[in-house]
Amino acid sequence: MYEKITPPTTGEKITFNNGEPVVPDNPIIPFIRGDGTGIDLWPASQRVLDAAVEAAYGDKRKISWFKVYAGDEACEQYGTYQYLPQDTLTAIKEYGVAIKGPLTTPIGGGIRSLNVALRQINDLYACVRPCKYYAGTPSPHKTPEKLDVIIYRENTEDIYLGIEWKEGSEIGQKLIHILNNELIPATPEHGKKQIRLDSGIGIKPISKTGSQRLVRRAIQHALRLPKAKQMVTLVHKGNIMKYTEGAFRDWGYELATSEFRHECITERESWILSNKEKNPDLSNEDNARQVEPGYDGLTPEKRQEIVQEVAAVLEAIWETHGDGKWKEKIMVNDRIADSIFQQIQTRPAEYSILATMNLNGDYLSDAAAAMVGGLGMGPGANIGDECAIFEATHGTAPKHAGLDRVNPGSLILSGVMMLEYMGWQEAADLIKKGLGAAISNQEVTYDLARLMEPPAPELKCSEFAEAMIKYFKE
């Protein structure tokens, strides 16, 4: 079945039941070491994960690791340009849950991202990236403890589909010709716009299917959070990209107010209900005036539309959500993408789950990680219905590769997410305890040490991992 790899002789497969993993006590889990700093991060992470499982469960539970190859290591094993061998894809599909170090993507050239390919091939449509503060972590932000968000990033479409044509290429030129001469003139809203002939062209597909399954997972996660954190913010640039990013927002609201009607309230609905609660005699028109800025300057048709919206909301949900009942529901709101970058800094406590499209989520997850200590503290998971791959937010950080220097916290916390996904909460909690204690005692890698006041001594990657183990065994 495999060309160059052999599964461990002990252990069993993780299976799935209705999208939930069914985990034996001795699961076989494929891992990809990763390029660049993967060489340092993976051994440190595996050591912590194994030690935590042993400390939590003794002989009862153990992970059987299955080494599979991708990136540079794969080319060494399988030959030139064999970056993502079939063996690896087969193993991940067969065993269902995997963990990986970072993989290099050259800028330009023909090679597309292996990381993105793994997500797309396995339909891992939700990229989940929590950004949470660990006490004592140095941060460039004044109140990093107020940030506790989970980014739910759509992981399979947007520009990451990689459908692009190079400037000057035959198909690129043909496409520009068709757009300039047929499609744009046939669309009156585009007026006399034309694409410059020396343009590269990329396609940005955003589907209703992709958007709604992502938002569904985000809302399901919100339902599991404490009441105060039951919020889902749809992040988009819909003011500029109406039919892609704007549609993501609309489809998100549509899902929240249909599939999760009983559990959700939208921000705009909450204004309508609360206006009515404050003044039960308020007419629908006055309610509309309070909800919509600049109402009186709108056309009569537009005003009528908003009055009808108010009436429809009151009719549909006053019974179930009115009289303050909406305060017990999941708040679903939306924010424009550039605004959310400043909002998480100026009003971090107001956000919880941020549901985004692929590119926005990529940008936002690095920025949010920076607020709670940097990329060395940024874990992540790629989740589908019958497969999950855990990986850090950051990349291969090539200038630090092989120096036993970088912070393994990101990959170790990705492992914590994997343990939680598997239901091995006790082991996950031990690691979080050990990491928190190591940070509080200033036993950290260079990235955190240099931000501390005064700068703390720098531990190696492997030493930081050992410090975590020391503290969770205490």
Ligand SMILES: NC(=O)C1=CN([C@@H]2O[C@H](COP(=O)(O)OP(=O)(O)OC[C@H]3O[C@@H](n4cnc5c(N)ncnc54)[C@H](OP(=O)(O)O)[C@@H]3O)[C@@H](O)[C@H]2O)C=CC1
């Ligand atoms: N999922 C994946 O595998 C990803 C892969 N990539 C790929 O990785 C390669 C390198 O990308 P690059 O833009 O340099 O971004 P990286 O995320 O790899 O690194 C950027 C900087 O982030 C800091 N950093 C990253 N990881 C850690 C860590 N574990 N501990 C402490 N600090 C860390 C370092 O900052 P400093 O030097 O200031 O301390 C580093 O120089 C590219 O080929 C890219 O495509 C990128 C993102 C994700």
Ligand SMILES: O=C(O)CCC(=O)C(=O)O
């Ligand atoms: O695959 C890559 O090279 C980059 C991906 C990335 O930045 C991410 O997923 O956060």
Ligand SMILES: [Mg+2]
């Ligand atoms: Mg990224």
